[in-house]
Amino acid sequence: MVGVVSPVRKTPALRLTAWGDPPSLADADVPEPTGTEVLVRVEAAGLCHSDLHVLDAAPGALPYRPPFTLGHEIAGQVASASDSFAVGDRVAVHGPWGCGTCRRCAVGEDNYCDRRAELSWSGAGLGRDGGMAEYVLVPHARHLAPIGDLDVTQAAPLTDAGLTPYHAVAGLTLGEDAAVVVIGVGGLGHVAIQILRATTRARVFAVDVREDALALADRSGAHRTLLTRTDTAAVLRRESGGADAVLDFVGSDPTLSLGARILRPGGALVIVGSGGGQLTVTKPGPLPQGASVSLPFWGSSRELREVIALARAGHIRVETEQFPLSAAEEAFARLREGRIRGRAVLLPG
Numbered sequence: 310m311v312g313v314v315s316p317v318r319k320t321p322a323l324r325l326t327a328w329g330d331p332p333s334l335a336d337a338d339v340p341e342p343t344g345t346e347v348l349v350r351v352e353a354a355g356l357c358h359s360d361l362h363v364l365d366a367a368p369g370a371l372p373y374r375p376p377f378t379l380g381h382e383i384a385g386q387v388a389s390a391s392d393s394f395a396v397g398d399r400v401a402v403h404g405p406w407g408c409g410t411c412r413r414c415a416v417g418e419d420n421y422c423d424r425r426a427e428l429s430w431s432g433a434g435l436g437r438d439g440g441m442a443e444y445v446l447v448p449h450a451r452h453l454a455p456i457g458d459l460d461v462t463q464a465a466p467l468t469d470a471g472l473t474p475y476h477a478v479a480g481l482t483l484g485e486d487a488a489v490v491v492i493g494v495g496g497l498g499h500v501a502i503q504i505l506r507a508t509t510r511a512r513v514f515a516v517d518v519r520e521d522a523l524a525l526a527d528r529s530g531a532h533r534t535l536l537t538r539t540d541t542a543a544v545l546r547r548e549s550g551g552a553d554a555v556l557d558f559v560g561s562d563p564t565l566s567l568g569a570r571i572l573r574p575g576g577a578l579v580i581v582g583s584g585g586g587q588l589t590v591t592k593p594g595p596l597p598q599g600a601s602v603s604l605p606f607w608g609s610s611r612e613l614r615e616v617i618a619l620a621r622a623g624h625i626r627v628e629t630e631q632f633p634l635s636a637a638e639e640a641f642a643r644l645r646e647g648r649i650r651g652r653a654v655l656l657p658g
């Protein structure tokens with residue numbers, strides 16, 4: 310009998326097929342793992358504003374080479390055995406995938422891979438096939454974090470909406486009565502508030518232009534919420550005594566300007582949002598004496614495991630809006646219009 314070749318299984322995946330085209334739901338081959346690769350059956354995949362930046366990118370603006378499947382916030386079950394995981398293990402995927410050989414990748418800091426400029430990808434769904442699909446091929450088991458009994462619709466968004474603010478807060482040195490201002494209370498900002506409350510003694514102030522975002526900030530544990538107005542900087546300076554740290558999850562001209570005006574001498578301006586805003590850093594200039602500015606990006610695999618532990622201990626809960634993978638177009642449209650409360654999560658299968 311002629312050898313029977315196992316039929317290649319095909320399942321739906323949300324793919325960017327060419328720059329400038331809308332993402333399309335198409336049948337993709339279920340990949341076969343080779344070498345160190347691990348196949349993961351995806352149970353939840355978060356949506357991120359960075360996905361919009363990828364979709365809106367002009368040809369050549371990013372090093373990625375379409376076509377590829379989107380989705381960099383992934384959780385599910387291991388579907389192929391490896392040395393460190395068994396089939397069925399529940400996992401989250403550390404989304405930044407670097408070169409795998411530099412000193413940063415060697416310790417799970419792929420988010421700061423030393424050879425990133427040489428790569429045509431930055432991670433899952435970012436130049437490589439990601440998790441808006443029923444299966445994702447992960448290059449190495451080192452990118453997997455066990456999630457125990459954590460709900461996958463929590464674990465998936467935590468891989469970015471939790472990990473990114475956690476890494477940003479980890480870089481801060483905060484005194485006992487520190488004041489931290491969170492600007493922008495969306496998918497990342499509301500988790501940042503919870504992380505600050507769980508891991509620091511800081512007084513947390515939250516600022517946004519939307520009333521419903523401030524309600525989310527309140528539910529997340531902010532001590533004080535303020536709707537952005539012309540006197541916001543003065544009110545914040547008066548009530549906080551000057552911010553020891555500002556976490557700007559927007560990164561626009563107005564929010565960077567607000568951050569600089571409320572920062573305490575020696576304070577830290579942490580720009581997380583990719584709004585593309587500009588701030589003049591001169592001496593003297595808009596920033597107070599001793600200020601520092603940082604541009605943290607995503608987080609390490611060790612930090613992801615720490616975020617998962619915080620969530621499993623009940624200290625972090627991501628507010629999510631869930632959609633079937635087939636409704637991805639609606640989810641993206643609502644994300645683009647700012648009509649997602651917390652984080653949008655797609656459910657394949």
Ligand code: FEH
Pocket residue numbers: 357359360431435469473583606607
């Ligand atoms: C991913 C890829 C590129 C830019 C920004 C991002 C973030 O969503 C990761 O936190």
Ligand code: ZN
Pocket residue numbers: 357358359360381469
């Ligand atoms: Zn993201």
Ligand code: ZN
Pocket residue numbers: 407408409410411412413414419422423424425
């Ligand atoms: Zn590397």
